[in-house]
Amino acid sequence: MxxxxxxxxxxxxxxxxQKALLNITFxxxxxxxxxxxxxxxxxxxxxxxxxxxxxxxxxxxxxxxxxxxxxxxxxxxxxxxYIDVNLDFPITVLDVVMMGNKKEHLKESISIFKRLFPIKYSDIEIKCAYSTLQKVGMQDYIDRKIGDLSGGQRQRVMIARALCSHPKLLILxxxxxxxxxxxxxxxxELLKELNRDLTIFVxxxxxxxxxxxxxxxxxxxxxxxxxxxxxxxxxxxxxxxxxxxxxxxxxxxxxxxx
Ligand SMILES: Nc1ncnc2c1ncn2[C@@H]1O[C@H](COP(=O)(O)OP(=O)(O)OP(=O)(O)O)[C@@H](O)[C@H]1O
Ligand SMILES: [Mg+2]
The missing domain is CATH 3.40.50.300 (P-loop containing nucleotide triphosphate hydrolases)
Structure with missing residues (x-):
């Protein structure tokens, strides 16, 4: 490859x-x-x-x-x-990270049904989410509501979500x-750390x-x-x-x- x-x-x-991009090469x-x-x-x-x-x-x-x-x-x-998660929904950090745990994660959005009939995550999935949160220093917040976090903490969780599928390229x-x-x-600084394993495009x-x-x-x-x-x-x-x-x-x- x-x-x-x-x-x-x-x-x-x-x-x-309306022309938005002209002859882009890199x-x-x-x-x-x-x-x-x-x-x-x-x-x-x-x-x-x-x-x-x-x-x-x-x-x-x-x-x-x-x-x-x-x-x-x-x-x-x-x-x-722009954060594509409704902060008024009682969604936890774990829920948000799990949204990245699918091939279709780019299209994924949390549906109301998911809240009404919460899906139980398997131990393996929770362990995976936890280790991804560890990478961004947010493991202690796994059960917190996403809407209750500060902007910087929320952004770390969004990065954890993006890391969940173990990408080779991270685009922010x-x-x-x-x-x-x-x-x-x-x-x-976090991106610099992640750059050891990943290509970063920000x-x-x-x-x-x-x-x-x-x-x-x-x-x-x-x-x-x-x-x-x-x-x-x-x-x-x-x-x-x-x-x-x-x-x-x-x-x-x-x-x-x-
Ligand atoms: N869905 C769309 N339909 C029509 N025009 C669009 C659409 N999205 C973006 N544009 C236009 O394309 C141009 C580039 O927009 P784009 O969002 O890529 O800019 P940007 O560099 O990301 O700006 P910003 O720094 O504000 O995020 C702008 O003139 C914008 O108005
Ligand atoms: Mg933009």
């Missing part, structure tokens, strides 16, 4: 007549930590949906682990931009929006945080500009866009240029 986890080739995508290798930045409406979530197979490109190709995105779903963990769409700077740093608005953790930064504003921080020929791929200056400046200030 190719060591490339994500291969995006000349992808164009429009919603009706790839991501196994165990790379990639961050996507860019303005609101730039097309970041659209790109993520193409990678999940929830949208199809108008032209070009998207391959995940050398497969069509739809066929790769069981190998992909996804943390959506702005996992730290509404989380304070300390919580944000903790989530990124959408984030915070360039300062992102440039500390990512090996590759992709700026998307309809077009994509790839900035490989692990590559010494950094300047060679630079374009005269403001974002490149920002990325380089950030690297210089941190003395992180590798």
């Amino acid at each position: 190719s060591s490339k986890v994500i291969e995006i080739n000349n992808v164009n995508f429009s919603y009706g007549k 790839d991501v290798k196994e165990h790379q930590f990639t961050a996507v930045i860019g303005p609101n409406g730039g097309g970041k979530s659209t790109l993520v949906k193409l990678m999940l197979g929830l949208l199809e490109p108008n032209s070009g190709s998207v391959k995940i682990l050398n497969m069509q995105p739809k066929n790769a779903r069981e190998f992909v963990g996804y943390v959506p931009q 769409d702005e996992p730290t929006s509404n989380i304070d700077p300390q919580g944000q740093k903790e989530i990124f 959408v984030s608005h915070d360039l300062a945080v992102v440039s500390e953790y990512a090996q590759k930064i992709i700026y998307i504003n309809r077009e994509a500009f790839v900035h490989d921080l692990g590559n010494d020929t950094l300047g060679a791929t630079s374009k005269s866009n403001g974002h490149f200056c920002q990325v380089e400046m950030m690297q210089m200030l941190k003395g992180l240029k590798r």
Whole structure:
């Protein structure tokens, strides 16, 4: 199998007549930590949906682990931009994590029937959920209601849910929006830990945080500009866009240029 986890080739995508993504080309290798930045409406979530197979490109190709995105779903963990769980329902942390315990986890939503006629989980399933929660430091909260947790704790549970099917690739769409700077740093530290076993692809608005953790930064504003921080020929791929200056400046200030 190719060591490339994500291969995006000349992808164009429009919603009706509105062009959202133009000629996007990049790839991501196994165990790379990639961050996507860019303005609101730039097309970041659209790109993520193409990678999940929830949208199809108008032209070009998207391959995940050398497969069509739809066929790769069981190998992909996804943390959506907006929490897709109704916080008013009396759903526990365990319930939320179990939602990730299926191949169809991307479509899964908790139905009212599940609450009226609660499904008993097997010991093996509970053990699996517990060990996944341990990875994100939330094992002590397994019986707590999801609605009672803080934003940062809830986001950790969402990451545990995405890890439940033991993915090779973890995609997170702005996992730290509404989380304070300390919580944000903790989530990124967690992602760094997880990156030992997984390829991480995260959408984030915070360039300062992102440039500390990512090996590759992709700026998307309809077009994509790839900035490989692990590559010494950094300047060679630079374009005269403001974002490149920002990325380089950030690297210089941190003395992180590798
Ligand atoms: N379902 C849709 N139907 C029509 N247009 C859409 C749809 N989803 C997104 N768009 C448009 O496509 C463009 C890209 O949206 P997208 O959600 O991918 O941006 P984003 O970079 O994720 O923004 P944000 O930072 O606000 O999350 C925007 O102009 C948006 O209005
Ligand atoms: Mg978005």
